[in-house]
Amino acid sequence: MVFNFFNAFIINLAIIVSVTLGLYFFSLKYSLKNKQLDDEFLLVSKHLEMSTVAKIFSGVFIGVMAFIISKNGIPVGDYRPVDVRYLPVYFSVYYGSPLIGLITTVTLTLFKCIDYLINQGTPTEFFHNIIITYFILGISILIYRKNLSPRKGTFLCLLLTLVVRATVLMIAFFPHIDFLFFYKMGINFSIFSALFLFTGWLIHRAISISEGIHVYRTSAVFDSLTGLYNxxxxxxxxxxxxxxxxxxxxxxxxxxxxxxxxxxxxxxxxxxxxxxxxxxxxxxxxxxxxxxxxxxxxxxxxxxxxxxxxxxxxxxxxxxxxxxxxxxxxxxxxxxxxxxxxxxxxxxxxxxxxxxxxxxxxxxxxxxxxxxxxxxxxxxxxxxxxxxxxxxxxx
Incomplete structure (x- = not known):
């Protein structure tokens, strides 16, 4: 049981991190295409340039990966597996763009609705799928617009997501709320939060290291005032x-x-x-x-x-x-x-x-x-x- 838990945890973590960093460095490479800098010298920047077509394809891909994550929930005993499909939505906006996040959300919710139709999902599952996913999209776009730091953005998105999810669950299960309900929700939210925070930290560290390497390399190559070669x-x-x-x-x-x-x-x-x-x-x-x-x-x-x-x-x-x-x-x-x-x-x-x-x-x-x-x-x-x-x- 413990092995299955850590196995699913690592798989979800690996998918989210690899997809996010893939998006970031792909957009970075795309941004350099029309710049003077050579491709081997990375210009690290938060909001990067991509064509509309590239953003759409990126969003579809990330949405599909988010759906795969939803089918590989983290098992917790006899309780409902922890579903972290929403994380790629946030990261696709923060390290990509609102359009990428929108396409990711549309793709994810569409695939989940089809999945629920095939497997006879409950109305609560349909409702939860639409409301929570689009809510996280809206919060992610707000964080993107406010240009919050990675740490503040991650904490704010996590906090608001937990509040809204808890509210929706209590409304949906109001007649059956008891101590066991809160116990299960606490375990689910704890694992969800741990994965969200650890993923955010890992992605930020990877990009920060890339940024540091860039500064070290370019300091001996480019003129600091003009950005031209020295x-x-x-x-x-x-x-x-x-x-x-x-x-x-x-x-x-x-x-x-x-x-x-x-x-x-x-x-x-x-x-x-x-x-x-x-x-x-x-x-x-x-x-x-x-x-x-x-x-x-x-x-x-x-x-x-x-x-x-x-x-x-x-x-x-x-x-x-x-x-x-x-x-x-x-x-x-x-x-x-x-x-x-x-x-x-x-x-x-x-x-x-x-x-x-x-x-x-x-x-x-x-x-x-x-x-x-x-x-x-x-x-x-x-x-x-x-x-x-x-x-x-x-x-």
């Missing part, structure tokens, strides 16, 4: 693009971007405004990346950015045309009355396999930096572009 990874991407271009005889390009008169912005409006300008410029660079892009945006200095255009299909002219067009729209005039402009040095390298290549990555960077200097010297607020075979660079 200088160390810029050289990594440049070296990778250069070596692949040499090996595969493909074109690649490098651009260095400098904010014109940035020191004047800092001196006049303060460093907070300067940071805001840099952050908004990084947003412009990100906005001009296509979902399938293999370009890399980097911050390589105080007010210097770089874009590595790896070999493939891209249009550097179109990219920077979009950057210049959006510049005036995103820079906040209330924060900085001065017009913000950029100078850009861009070089497209054309590998030539007829001669050995002996240049270094630093040589490539220096050449593009010289092109940027030309743009600054000849009036700023412009792009100067060159096309060169990389074997002509001197070591």
């Amino acid at each position: 200088k160390e990874y810029f050289y990594f991407f440049l070296d990778l693009a250069y070596n692949q271009a040499i090996r595969e005889e493909k074109t690649f390009a490098l651009a260095i971007i400098d904010v014109d008169d940035f020191k004047q912005i800092n001196d006049t409006y303060g460093h907070l405004v300067g940071d805001k300008v840099l952050s908004e410029i990084s947003t412009i660079l990100k906005n001009n990346l296509k979902p399938e892009s293999i370009m890399r945006n980097c911050r390589i200095g105080g007010d210097e950015f770089a874009v590595v255009f790896k070999h493939g299909e891209y249009d550097t002219d179109s990219f920077f045309q979009g950057v210049f067009e959006q510049l005036n729209e995103l820079i906040s005039e209330s924060a900085c009355q001065k017009k913000v402009t950029l100078s850009v040095g861009l070089v497209e390298f054309q590998p030539d396999s007829s001669q050995p290549s002996n240049q270094t990555v630093q040589d490539l960077f220096n050449l593009v930096d010289e092109t940027l200097y030309e743009a600054k010297k000849s009036g700023k607020n412009q792009l100067i572009k060159k096309e060169l075979p990389i074997h002509t660079l001197k070591k």
Whole structure:
């Protein structure tokens, strides 16, 4: 008997945790699809983006799993098994979205009604199935909207669920309420609460650990202010693009971007405004990346950015045309009355396999930096572009 209890407890726990974490990390992966970040660097966030179709399919799947949970209740002696089918409803909303929770609820209640029809369920079971499940959905959406912490959200949902379930049961069994009724209900609620709290804690710990790993990994990869790749990874991407271009005889390009008169912005409006300008410029660079892009945006200095255009299909002219067009729209005039402009040095390298290549990555960077200097010297607020075979660079 004890073995059956723990076996069912662990099975229910495993299903709920695996489904919730699967939903969370699937939505996380989906959210990264249209971002600049590479898939291997997880950006942890609570409310994530998914398409409507993906949410519907996720809700149906979770609803089916919740129904399976309902068919594998936790046995407690001769009493009614403890049914924790409602937990996936809450977690599908909290770590997914209200739409996922709604589809989960509809799927679960529909399957349970069919099950009751086949197995001649009582009116109380039908009523309990609809009222409690949709009540938990409503509470879950409220917690989601209020953006409560995992601990507060779990405790609030559990407390309200127990109150409503107790009320419904006492109304349904009013003529037969006695000490044994309260004893059975106490055991059922205790096991239900233990599984709910332990599941919530386990899921939160797993996501917190993922969050910590993300912070540890990204602190050495991304610039904290702009979210772009830092200088160390810029050289990594440049070296990778250069070596692949040499090996595969493909074109690649490098651009260095400098904010014109940035020191004047800092001196006049303060460093907070300067940071805001840099952050908004990084947003412009990100906005001009296509979902399938293999370009890399980097911050390589105080007010210097770089874009590595790896070999493939891209249009550097179109990219920077979009950057210049959006510049005036995103820079906040209330924060900085001065017009913000950029100078850009861009070089497209054309590998030539007829001669050995002996240049270094630093040589490539220096050449593009010289092109940027030309743009600054000849009036700023412009792009100067060159096309060169990389074997002509001197070591």
